[in-house]
Amino acid sequence: MKKVIVLALIVVFAFATVAMAxxxxxxxxxHNGKTSPDKAKMLEKFKTADDFVKAAQASKSPMMKSFLDKGDELKAAAGEIGLK
Ligand code: HEC
Incomplete structure (x- = not known):
């Protein structure tokens, strides 16, 4: 019984960590295609992770403001949607 609980906690924690990042x-x-371009649109527009990060940091949108100094996060997101 204890083992099951521990295992469940590990699984929950693993998912939470991935989702957070x-x-x-x-x-x-x-980026849902309404407020701003979705994944498919951005993949069409940007060919490299660098382009993507630069565009994100060049954005004039106040909604992107909190990401402007987070190059690492933007880069990670670029990698996640399939840009290199
Ligand atoms: C609070 C809402 C919001 C969040 C969260 C957000 N964005 Fe944005 N983002 C925007 C808006 C609005 C624009 C401007 C869209 C436009 O110009 O058409 C934008 C623009 C961009 C652009 C430039 C698109 C272009 O065509 O020039 C990139 C790249 C981008 N965001 C990446 C990201 C990444 C990566 C994340 C997550 C780390 C993120 N955004 C999180 C709202 C958001």
Missing amino acids: GYDDKCAKC
Whole structure:
């Protein structure tokens, strides 16, 4: 019984950590094709992770303001949606 609980906790924790770090959690709520371009649109527009990060940091949108100094996060998100 104890083993099951420990295992369940590990699984929950692992999922929570992944979700916290990711594009789906941090970016997709806005980048949904309504508020701002969705994943498919951005993949069409940007060919490299560098382009993507630069565009994100060049954004004039106040909604992107909290990400402007977070190059690492932007880069991670770029990697996650398939840019290199
Ligand atoms: C609070 C809402 C919000 C969140 C959260 C958000 N964005 Fe944005 N983002 C925007 C808006 C609004 C724009 C401007 C869209 C436009 O110009 O059409 C934008 C623009 C961008 C652009 C430039 C798009 C272009 O076509 O020039 C990139 C790249 C981008 N965001 C990446 C990200 C990444 C990566 C994350 C997660 C780390 C993220 N955004 C989180 C709202 C958000």
